[in-house]
Amino acid sequence: MFMYCQARDQVFGTPGTPSGSCLRSAVSTLNLGALKILGAVSMVECYADGVAAGWKSPQQRVKWLNERRIFQRIRQRGPLSRVDLGDETGLSAQTVGVIVRRLLDSQVIVETGPTAHGKVGKQPIGLAINPEGALAVGCNIERDGADITLVDLAGQVRQETTLPFAAEMAAVSALHQIAKVVQSLLDQDPLHDKVIGLGIGTPGPIDPVSGAMVDPPHFAGWEGVAPGTILTQNLHLPVVVDNDATAAAVGEAWRLRGEQPTFLYCRWGVGIGGGLIRDAEVFPGLTGNVMELGHIVVNPQGTLCHCGAMGCLEAEASWWALMRTAALWGQTDVSDIAGLVASQSWVGSWFSRAANYLGQALTTAVNLMDVDRVVIGGYHFEQVQNWLLPTIQDWLAAYAFRRKVRPVQVQPSDLGEKAGAIGAATLVFQRWLPQTRDGGAMLGEETGGIRERVT
Numbered sequence: 001m002f003m004y005c006q007a008r009d010q011v012f013g014t015p016g017t018p019s020g021s022c023l024r025s026a027v028s029t030l031n032l033g034a035l036k037i038l039g040a041v042s043m044v045e046c047y048a049d050g051v052a053a054g055w056k057s058p059q060q061r062v063k064w065l066n067e068r069r070i071f072q073r074i075r076q077r078g079p080l081s082r083v084d085l086g087d088e089t090g091l092s093a094q095t096v097g098v099i100v101r102r103l104l105d106s107q108v109i110v111e112t113g114p115t116a117h118g119k120v121g122k123q124p125i126g127l128a129i130n131p132e133g134a135l136a137v138g139c140n141i142e143r144d145g146a147d148i149t150l151v152d153l154a155g156q157v158r159q160e161t162t163l164p165f166a167a168e169m170a171a172v173s174a175l176h177q178i179a180k181v182v183q184s185l186l187d188q189d190p191l192h193d194k195v196i197g198l199g200i201g202t203p204g205p206i207d208p209v210s211g212a213m214v215d216p217p218h219f220a221g222w223e224g225v226a227p228g229t230i231l232t233q234n235l236h237l238p239v240v241v242d243n244d245a246t247a248a249a250v251g252e253a254w255r256l257r258g259e260q261p262t263f264l265y266c267r268w269g270v271g272i273g274g275g276l277i278r279d280a281e282v283f284p285g286l287t288g289n290v291m292e293l294g295h296i297v298v299n300p301q302g303t304l305c306h307c308g309a310m311g312c313l314e315a316e317a318s319w320w321a322l323m324r325t326a327a328l329w330g331q332t333d334v335s336d337i338a339g340l341v342a343s344q345s346w347v348g349s350w351f352s353r354a355a356n357y358l359g360q361a362l363t364t365a366v367n368l369m370d371v372d373r374v375v376i377g378g379y380h381f382e383q384v385q386n387w388l389l390p391t392i393q394d395w396l397a398a399y400a401f402r403r404k405v406r407p408v409q410v411q412p413s414d415l416g417e418k419a420g421a422i423g424a425a426t427l428v429f430q431r432w433l434p435q436t437r438d439g440g441a442m443l444g445e446e447t448g449g450i451r452e453r454v455t
Helices: 018-030 058-077 082-089 093-105 171-188 227-235 244-256 313-317 319-328 337-343 345-369 381-399 416-432
Strands: 002-006 034-038 043-047 109-114 125-129 135-142 145-152 157-164 195-202 239-243 263-268 272-278 373-377 409-412
Touching: 058 082, 058 093, 058 125, 082 093, 082 125, 093 109, 135 171, 135 244, 135 416, 145 171, 145 416, 157 171, 157 416, 171 227, 195 227, 195 244, 195 416, 227 239, 239 244, 239 416, 244 263, 244 272, 244 373, 244 416, 263 345, 263 381, 272 313, 313 319, 313 345, 319 345, 337 345, 337 381, 345 381, 373 381, 373 416, 381 409, 381 416
Parallel strands: 002 034, 135 195, 195 239, 263 373, 373 409
Antiparallel strands: 034 043, 109 125, 135 145, 145 157, 263 272
Protein backbone atom coordinates (compact mmCIF):
# COMPACT_ATOMS: atom_id res chain seq x y z
CA MET A 1 0.00 0.00 0.00
CA PHE A 2 1.36 3.42 -0.90
CA MET A 3 0.29 6.96 -1.67
CA TYR A 4 1.19 8.58 -4.98
CA CYS A 5 1.87 12.31 -5.10
CA GLN A 6 2.49 14.37 -8.26
CA ALA A 7 4.85 17.17 -7.23
CA ARG A 8 4.60 20.45 -9.09
CA ASP A 9 7.92 21.93 -8.03
CA GLN A 10 11.42 20.70 -8.74
CA VAL A 11 12.39 20.99 -5.07
CA PHE A 12 10.11 19.36 -2.55
CA GLY A 13 9.93 17.22 0.56
CA THR A 14 12.69 18.99 2.49
CA PRO A 15 12.03 18.88 6.25
CA GLY A 16 10.82 22.25 7.47
CA THR A 17 9.48 23.40 4.11
CA PRO A 18 5.72 23.60 3.44
CA SER A 19 5.86 20.66 1.04
CA GLY A 20 7.87 18.60 3.52
CA SER A 21 5.36 19.33 6.26
CA CYS A 22 2.44 18.38 4.02
CA LEU A 23 4.00 15.06 3.02
CA ARG A 24 4.89 14.27 6.62
CA SER A 25 1.32 15.03 7.69
CA ALA A 26 -0.08 12.73 4.99
CA VAL A 27 2.11 9.81 6.08
CA SER A 28 1.27 10.40 9.78
CA THR A 29 -2.43 10.51 8.98
CA LEU A 30 -2.62 7.48 6.69
CA ASN A 31 0.13 5.29 8.25
CA LEU A 32 1.47 4.35 4.83
CA GLY A 33 4.03 1.68 4.08
CA ALA A 34 5.33 3.61 1.09
CA LEU A 35 5.11 7.17 -0.13
CA LYS A 36 5.92 7.59 -3.82
CA ILE A 37 6.37 11.14 -5.04
CA LEU A 38 6.94 11.70 -8.73
CA GLY A 39 8.40 15.11 -9.42
CA ALA A 40 9.87 16.81 -12.46
CA VAL A 41 13.38 15.56 -11.81
CA SER A 42 13.33 12.78 -9.20
CA MET A 43 11.37 10.13 -7.31
CA VAL A 44 11.46 9.72 -3.56
CA GLU A 45 10.28 6.52 -1.87
CA CYS A 46 9.91 6.10 1.88
CA TYR A 47 9.16 2.68 3.29
CA ALA A 48 8.04 1.50 6.69
CA ASP A 49 7.75 -2.09 7.77
CA GLY A 50 4.19 -3.46 7.81
CA VAL A 51 2.90 -6.44 9.71
CA ALA A 52 0.36 -8.73 8.11
CA ALA A 53 -1.39 -11.43 10.08
CA GLY A 54 -2.92 -14.12 7.92
CA TRP A 55 -5.12 -17.17 8.01
CA LYS A 56 -3.88 -20.75 8.04
CA SER A 57 -5.36 -21.40 4.58
CA PRO A 58 -7.25 -19.46 1.89
CA GLN A 59 -10.32 -21.63 2.52
CA GLN A 60 -10.29 -20.76 6.22
CA ARG A 61 -10.01 -17.08 5.38
CA VAL A 62 -13.04 -17.23 3.07
CA LYS A 63 -15.03 -19.17 5.66
CA TRP A 64 -14.27 -16.65 8.38
CA LEU A 65 -15.01 -13.66 6.14
CA ASN A 66 -18.38 -15.12 5.16
CA GLU A 67 -19.21 -15.78 8.79
CA ARG A 68 -18.21 -12.23 9.62
CA ARG A 69 -20.43 -10.81 6.86
CA ILE A 70 -23.44 -12.71 8.15
CA PHE A 71 -22.70 -11.87 11.78
CA GLN A 72 -22.25 -8.15 11.06
CA ARG A 73 -25.45 -7.99 8.99
CA ILE A 74 -27.41 -9.50 11.86
CA ARG A 75 -25.72 -7.24 14.41
CA GLN A 76 -26.31 -4.07 12.42
CA ARG A 77 -29.74 -4.75 10.92
CA GLY A 78 -31.35 -7.65 12.77
CA PRO A 79 -33.75 -9.25 13.11
CA LEU A 80 -33.14 -10.69 9.65
CA SER A 81 -34.25 -13.99 8.20
CA ARG A 82 -32.02 -16.49 6.44
CA VAL A 83 -33.66 -15.43 3.18
CA ASP A 84 -32.85 -11.78 3.92
CA LEU A 85 -29.22 -12.70 4.61
CA GLY A 86 -28.94 -14.58 1.33
CA ASP A 87 -30.46 -11.68 -0.62
CA GLU A 88 -28.19 -9.09 1.04
CA THR A 89 -24.91 -11.03 0.88
CA GLY A 90 -25.34 -13.01 -2.33
CA LEU A 91 -24.39 -16.22 -0.52
CA SER A 92 -26.27 -19.40 -1.33
CA ALA A 93 -29.08 -20.63 0.91
CA GLN A 94 -26.97 -23.64 1.87
CA THR A 95 -23.98 -21.50 2.86
CA VAL A 96 -26.17 -19.10 4.85
CA GLY A 97 -27.83 -22.04 6.61
CA VAL A 98 -24.51 -23.60 7.63
CA ILE A 99 -23.13 -20.28 8.91
CA VAL A 100 -26.30 -19.45 10.84
CA ARG A 101 -26.22 -22.86 12.50
CA ARG A 102 -22.62 -22.30 13.61
CA LEU A 103 -23.48 -18.84 14.96
CA LEU A 104 -26.48 -20.22 16.83
CA ASP A 105 -24.34 -22.98 18.31
CA SER A 106 -21.80 -20.39 19.49
CA GLN A 107 -24.72 -18.44 21.11
CA VAL A 108 -23.80 -15.05 19.62
CA ILE A 109 -27.15 -14.91 17.79
CA VAL A 110 -30.65 -16.12 18.66
CA GLU A 111 -33.84 -16.89 16.76
CA THR A 112 -36.54 -14.30 17.44
CA GLY A 113 -39.60 -15.90 15.90
CA PRO A 114 -41.39 -15.32 12.58
CA THR A 115 -40.71 -12.10 10.66
CA ALA A 116 -43.06 -10.47 8.15
CA HIS A 117 -41.69 -10.48 4.60
CA GLY A 118 -44.77 -9.52 2.58
CA LYS A 119 -45.09 -12.92 0.89
CA VAL A 120 -47.73 -15.62 1.08
CA GLY A 121 -46.89 -18.73 3.07
CA LYS A 122 -44.91 -19.57 6.16
CA GLN A 123 -43.16 -16.58 7.72
CA PRO A 124 -39.37 -16.99 8.02
CA ILE A 125 -37.66 -17.07 11.41
CA GLY A 126 -35.82 -13.92 12.41
CA LEU A 127 -32.24 -13.83 13.67
CA ALA A 128 -30.87 -11.22 16.09
CA ILE A 129 -27.76 -10.59 18.14
CA ASN A 130 -27.67 -12.18 21.58
CA PRO A 131 -26.37 -9.43 23.89
CA GLU A 132 -25.34 -11.95 26.54
CA GLY A 133 -23.73 -14.30 24.04
CA ALA A 134 -20.32 -12.73 24.63
CA LEU A 135 -18.85 -10.11 26.94
CA ALA A 136 -15.59 -8.17 26.80
CA VAL A 137 -13.59 -6.01 29.16
CA GLY A 138 -12.26 -2.67 27.94
CA CYS A 139 -9.50 -0.63 29.54
CA ASN A 140 -8.43 2.83 28.42
CA ILE A 141 -5.15 3.86 30.00
CA GLU A 142 -4.47 7.53 30.70
CA ARG A 143 -1.37 8.94 32.37
CA ASP A 144 -3.16 9.38 35.71
CA GLY A 145 -5.61 6.49 35.71
CA ALA A 146 -7.63 4.00 33.73
CA ASP A 147 -11.28 3.69 32.73
CA ILE A 148 -12.45 0.06 32.83
CA THR A 149 -15.75 -1.33 31.52
CA LEU A 150 -17.49 -4.66 31.05
CA VAL A 151 -19.54 -4.54 27.85
CA ASP A 152 -22.04 -6.93 26.28
CA LEU A 153 -22.36 -7.83 22.63
CA ALA A 154 -24.87 -5.02 22.03
CA GLY A 155 -22.30 -2.50 23.24
CA GLN A 156 -24.12 -1.84 26.51
CA VAL A 157 -22.06 -1.29 29.64
CA ARG A 158 -22.75 -3.86 32.37
CA GLN A 159 -20.17 -2.57 34.83
CA GLU A 160 -17.69 0.30 34.82
CA THR A 161 -15.21 1.96 37.12
CA THR A 162 -12.36 4.46 37.07
CA LEU A 163 -9.04 3.59 38.66
CA PRO A 164 -6.92 6.65 39.55
CA PHE A 165 -3.20 6.30 40.01
CA ALA A 166 -0.33 8.74 40.32
CA ALA A 167 1.15 9.87 37.01
CA GLU A 168 4.61 8.96 38.30
CA MET A 169 3.61 5.41 39.31
CA ALA A 170 5.72 2.70 37.67
CA ALA A 171 4.01 1.17 34.65
CA VAL A 172 4.15 -2.39 35.96
CA SER A 173 2.62 -1.35 39.29
CA ALA A 174 -0.20 0.50 37.52
CA LEU A 175 -0.92 -2.54 35.33
CA HIS A 176 -1.04 -4.84 38.36
CA GLN A 177 -3.62 -2.50 39.90
CA ILE A 178 -5.63 -2.57 36.67
CA ALA A 179 -5.55 -6.38 36.71
CA LYS A 180 -6.98 -6.44 40.25
CA VAL A 181 -9.83 -4.11 39.29
CA VAL A 182 -10.63 -6.13 36.17
CA GLN A 183 -10.71 -9.34 38.17
CA SER A 184 -13.04 -7.70 40.69
CA LEU A 185 -15.45 -6.69 37.92
CA LEU A 186 -15.41 -10.23 36.55
CA ASP A 187 -16.03 -11.77 39.98
CA GLN A 188 -19.09 -9.57 40.46
CA ASP A 189 -20.76 -10.45 37.16
CA PRO A 190 -22.84 -13.65 36.92
CA LEU A 191 -21.92 -13.99 33.21
CA HIS A 192 -18.16 -13.76 33.75
CA ASP A 193 -17.72 -17.07 31.92
CA LYS A 194 -18.95 -15.30 28.75
CA VAL A 195 -15.98 -12.90 28.71
CA ILE A 196 -13.91 -13.65 25.61
CA GLY A 197 -11.11 -11.14 26.03
CA LEU A 198 -9.69 -7.86 27.24
CA GLY A 199 -9.18 -4.85 25.01
CA ILE A 200 -6.66 -2.15 25.88
CA GLY A 201 -6.47 1.35 24.44
CA THR A 202 -3.16 3.16 24.93
CA PRO A 203 -1.44 6.13 23.34
CA GLY A 204 0.58 5.30 20.25
CA PRO A 205 2.81 4.45 18.63
CA ILE A 206 2.35 0.74 19.40
CA ASP A 207 4.47 -2.10 18.10
CA PRO A 208 1.93 -4.19 16.13
CA VAL A 209 3.53 -7.55 16.98
CA SER A 210 4.49 -7.24 20.66
CA GLY A 211 1.92 -4.63 21.67
CA ALA A 212 4.67 -2.59 23.34
CA MET A 213 4.30 1.16 23.68
CA VAL A 214 6.95 2.97 21.63
CA ASP A 215 8.05 6.33 23.04
CA PRO A 216 4.53 7.35 24.14
CA PRO A 217 4.19 11.12 24.74
CA HIS A 218 3.25 12.18 28.29
CA PHE A 219 3.88 8.62 29.58
CA ALA A 220 7.29 8.74 31.22
CA GLY A 221 8.42 5.26 32.24
CA TRP A 222 6.11 3.38 29.85
CA GLU A 223 8.56 3.11 26.96
CA GLY A 224 8.82 -0.51 25.81
CA VAL A 225 6.10 -1.69 28.21
CA ALA A 226 3.65 -4.18 26.69
CA PRO A 227 0.41 -3.81 28.72
CA GLY A 228 -1.18 -6.82 27.07
CA THR A 229 1.61 -9.19 27.99
CA ILE A 230 1.49 -8.19 31.66
CA LEU A 231 -2.31 -8.23 31.91
CA THR A 232 -2.80 -11.56 30.16
CA GLN A 233 -0.32 -13.13 32.59
CA ASN A 234 -2.33 -11.77 35.51
CA LEU A 235 -5.81 -12.43 34.17
CA HIS A 236 -5.33 -15.40 31.81
CA LEU A 237 -7.48 -13.70 29.19
CA PRO A 238 -6.72 -13.14 25.50
CA VAL A 239 -5.71 -9.50 25.03
CA VAL A 240 -5.84 -7.11 22.10
CA VAL A 241 -3.96 -3.80 22.25
CA ASP A 242 -4.63 -0.85 20.00
CA ASN A 243 -4.27 2.89 19.76
CA ASP A 244 -6.73 4.61 22.11
CA ALA A 245 -8.19 6.77 19.35
CA THR A 246 -8.72 3.75 17.09
CA ALA A 247 -10.39 1.95 19.98
CA ALA A 248 -12.74 4.89 20.56
CA ALA A 249 -13.62 4.96 16.85
CA VAL A 250 -14.45 1.25 16.90
CA GLY A 251 -16.66 1.82 19.95
CA GLU A 252 -18.57 4.56 18.15
CA ALA A 253 -19.06 2.33 15.10
CA TRP A 254 -20.23 -0.62 17.19
CA ARG A 255 -22.84 1.41 19.04
CA LEU A 256 -24.08 3.04 15.80
CA ARG A 257 -24.78 -0.41 14.30
CA GLY A 258 -24.01 0.70 10.77
CA GLU A 259 -26.23 3.81 10.85
CA GLN A 260 -23.16 5.85 9.91
CA PRO A 261 -20.91 3.26 8.25
CA THR A 262 -18.11 5.65 7.29
CA PHE A 263 -16.75 8.47 9.43
CA LEU A 264 -13.60 10.05 10.81
CA TYR A 265 -13.18 10.03 14.58
CA CYS A 266 -11.05 12.64 16.35
CA ARG A 267 -10.03 11.94 19.95
CA TRP A 268 -9.19 15.19 21.73
CA GLY A 269 -7.46 15.14 25.08
CA VAL A 270 -3.95 15.25 26.52
CA GLY A 271 -2.96 14.20 23.01
CA ILE A 272 -4.92 14.21 19.77
CA GLY A 273 -5.50 11.10 17.68
CA GLY A 274 -7.95 9.71 15.21
CA GLY A 275 -9.58 6.66 13.74
CA LEU A 276 -11.13 5.98 10.35
CA ILE A 277 -14.23 3.79 10.05
CA ARG A 278 -15.05 2.66 6.53
CA ASP A 279 -18.13 0.53 5.87
CA ALA A 280 -18.41 -0.08 9.64
CA GLU A 281 -14.87 -1.52 9.79
CA VAL A 282 -11.79 0.19 11.15
CA PHE A 283 -9.01 1.11 8.71
CA PRO A 284 -5.85 0.05 10.58
CA GLY A 285 -2.98 1.15 8.33
CA LEU A 286 0.04 -1.12 8.10
CA THR A 287 1.18 -0.92 11.71
CA GLY A 288 -2.04 0.05 13.46
CA ASN A 289 -0.87 3.63 13.99
CA VAL A 290 -3.22 5.24 11.52
CA MET A 291 -4.92 8.66 11.53
CA GLU A 292 -2.40 10.41 13.78
CA LEU A 293 -4.26 13.69 13.48
CA GLY A 294 -2.22 15.18 16.30
CA HIS A 295 0.85 15.12 14.11
CA ILE A 296 -0.52 17.07 11.21
CA VAL A 297 1.62 20.20 11.13
CA VAL A 298 -0.58 23.28 11.51
CA ASN A 299 2.06 25.87 12.46
CA PRO A 300 5.56 25.13 11.07
CA GLN A 301 7.05 27.90 13.23
CA GLY A 302 5.20 26.79 16.34
CA THR A 303 5.86 24.71 19.44
CA LEU A 304 8.23 21.75 19.40
CA CYS A 305 6.18 18.56 19.56
CA HIS A 306 7.18 15.36 21.38
CA CYS A 307 7.56 13.69 17.98
CA GLY A 308 10.34 16.11 17.01
CA ALA A 309 8.40 18.25 14.53
CA MET A 310 7.45 21.88 14.99
CA GLY A 311 3.85 23.01 15.29
CA CYS A 312 1.97 19.71 15.30
CA LEU A 313 -1.74 19.95 16.10
CA GLU A 314 -1.16 18.15 19.41
CA ALA A 315 1.47 20.68 20.44
CA GLU A 316 -0.78 23.62 19.56
CA ALA A 317 -4.37 22.63 20.34
CA SER A 318 -4.61 19.71 22.81
CA TRP A 319 -5.46 19.63 26.52
CA TRP A 320 -1.71 19.35 27.11
CA ALA A 321 -1.19 22.55 25.10
CA LEU A 322 -3.92 24.28 27.13
CA MET A 323 -2.26 23.22 30.40
CA ARG A 324 1.12 24.40 29.16
CA THR A 325 -0.28 27.82 28.23
CA ALA A 326 -2.15 28.07 31.53
CA ALA A 327 1.09 27.49 33.43
CA LEU A 328 2.70 30.39 31.57
CA TRP A 329 -0.11 32.61 32.89
CA GLY A 330 0.32 31.27 36.43
CA GLN A 331 -2.90 29.27 36.25
CA THR A 332 -2.71 25.72 37.65
CA ASP A 333 -6.44 24.90 37.85
CA VAL A 334 -8.30 24.73 34.54
CA SER A 335 -11.21 22.59 35.74
CA ASP A 336 -13.71 25.47 35.35
CA ILE A 337 -13.35 26.26 31.65
CA ALA A 338 -16.43 28.51 31.46
CA GLY A 339 -15.22 30.55 34.43
CA LEU A 340 -11.77 30.96 32.95
CA VAL A 341 -13.14 32.07 29.58
CA ALA A 342 -15.21 34.72 31.36
CA SER A 343 -12.39 35.97 33.59
CA GLN A 344 -9.13 35.39 31.70
CA SER A 345 -8.67 36.97 28.27
CA TRP A 346 -5.89 34.59 27.28
CA VAL A 347 -8.25 31.59 27.54
CA GLY A 348 -10.63 32.89 24.88
CA SER A 349 -7.67 33.71 22.62
CA TRP A 350 -6.26 30.23 23.12
CA PHE A 351 -9.54 28.54 22.21
CA SER A 352 -9.94 30.71 19.13
CA ARG A 353 -6.47 29.75 17.93
CA ALA A 354 -6.90 26.07 18.88
CA ALA A 355 -10.26 25.83 17.12
CA ASN A 356 -8.76 27.20 13.92
CA TYR A 357 -5.88 24.73 14.10
CA LEU A 358 -8.33 21.86 14.65
CA GLY A 359 -10.45 23.05 11.74
CA GLN A 360 -7.37 23.25 9.53
CA ALA A 361 -6.19 19.75 10.45
CA LEU A 362 -9.59 18.09 10.15
CA THR A 363 -10.18 19.76 6.79
CA THR A 364 -6.87 18.28 5.64
CA ALA A 365 -7.95 14.83 6.87
CA VAL A 366 -11.36 15.10 5.19
CA ASN A 367 -9.71 16.17 1.94
CA LEU A 368 -7.53 13.06 2.13
CA MET A 369 -10.24 10.60 3.16
CA ASP A 370 -13.45 12.03 1.59
CA VAL A 371 -15.79 11.22 4.49
CA ASP A 372 -19.32 12.48 5.18
CA ARG A 373 -18.98 12.82 8.92
CA VAL A 374 -16.50 13.81 11.61
CA VAL A 375 -17.11 12.66 15.20
CA ILE A 376 -15.13 14.33 18.00
CA GLY A 377 -14.82 13.13 21.57
CA GLY A 378 -12.34 12.25 24.27
CA TYR A 379 -10.84 13.49 27.49
CA HIS A 380 -12.57 16.71 28.66
CA PHE A 381 -14.01 17.39 25.20
CA GLU A 382 -17.52 17.85 26.59
CA GLN A 383 -16.17 20.75 28.67
CA VAL A 384 -14.65 22.57 25.71
CA GLN A 385 -16.80 21.63 22.71
CA ASN A 386 -18.80 24.87 22.78
CA TRP A 387 -15.61 26.84 22.07
CA LEU A 388 -14.24 24.45 19.44
CA LEU A 389 -17.07 22.92 17.40
CA PRO A 390 -18.47 26.06 15.70
CA THR A 391 -15.10 27.03 14.22
CA ILE A 392 -14.38 23.47 13.12
CA GLN A 393 -17.76 23.38 11.38
CA ASP A 394 -17.01 26.70 9.68
CA TRP A 395 -13.67 25.37 8.38
CA LEU A 396 -15.20 22.25 6.87
CA ALA A 397 -18.09 24.22 5.37
CA ALA A 398 -15.71 26.74 3.79
CA TYR A 399 -12.66 24.68 2.79
CA ALA A 400 -13.47 20.97 2.46
CA PHE A 401 -12.80 20.19 -1.19
CA ARG A 402 -16.00 18.14 -1.42
CA ARG A 403 -18.24 20.83 0.13
CA LYS A 404 -20.13 21.61 -3.09
CA VAL A 405 -20.74 17.92 -3.77
CA ARG A 406 -21.89 16.96 -0.29
CA PRO A 407 -21.37 18.78 3.01
CA VAL A 408 -19.45 17.28 5.93
CA GLN A 409 -21.33 16.82 9.19
CA VAL A 410 -19.52 17.39 12.51
CA GLN A 411 -20.87 16.01 15.77
CA PRO A 412 -19.68 15.32 19.32
CA SER A 413 -19.29 11.70 20.39
CA ASP A 414 -22.33 10.02 21.97
CA LEU A 415 -19.99 8.02 24.22
CA GLY A 416 -18.21 11.06 25.69
CA GLU A 417 -15.16 10.41 27.85
CA LYS A 418 -16.01 6.69 28.15
CA ALA A 419 -15.50 6.13 24.42
CA GLY A 420 -11.97 4.84 24.96
CA ALA A 421 -12.93 2.11 27.45
CA ILE A 422 -16.09 1.07 25.61
CA GLY A 423 -14.17 1.09 22.36
CA ALA A 424 -11.39 -1.04 23.84
CA ALA A 425 -13.98 -3.66 24.79
CA THR A 426 -15.55 -3.63 21.34
CA LEU A 427 -12.07 -4.13 19.86
CA VAL A 428 -12.34 -7.65 21.25
CA PHE A 429 -15.63 -8.26 19.40
CA GLN A 430 -14.36 -6.57 16.25
CA ARG A 431 -11.17 -8.63 16.22
CA TRP A 432 -12.33 -12.07 17.32
CA LEU A 433 -16.00 -12.53 16.53
CA PRO A 434 -17.56 -14.62 15.26
CA GLN A 435 -16.02 -17.56 17.12
CA THR A 436 -17.32 -20.88 15.87
CA ARG A 437 -15.95 -24.37 16.03
CA ASP A 438 -15.40 -24.72 12.28
CA GLY A 439 -14.90 -21.08 11.28
CA GLY A 440 -11.78 -18.98 11.18
CA ALA A 441 -12.16 -17.34 14.57
CA MET A 442 -9.17 -16.37 16.70
CA LEU A 443 -6.86 -16.86 13.78
CA GLY A 444 -3.95 -14.71 14.92
CA GLU A 445 -1.06 -16.55 16.48
CA GLU A 446 -0.35 -15.51 20.05
CA THR A 447 2.76 -13.44 20.61
CA GLY A 448 3.60 -12.84 24.24
CA GLY A 449 -0.07 -12.84 25.13
CA ILE A 450 -0.97 -10.43 22.32
CA ARG A 451 -2.99 -11.74 19.43
CA GLU A 452 -1.68 -10.41 16.19
CA ARG A 453 -3.86 -8.04 14.23
CA VAL A 454 -6.47 -9.63 11.96
CA THR A 455 -7.56 -7.08 9.38
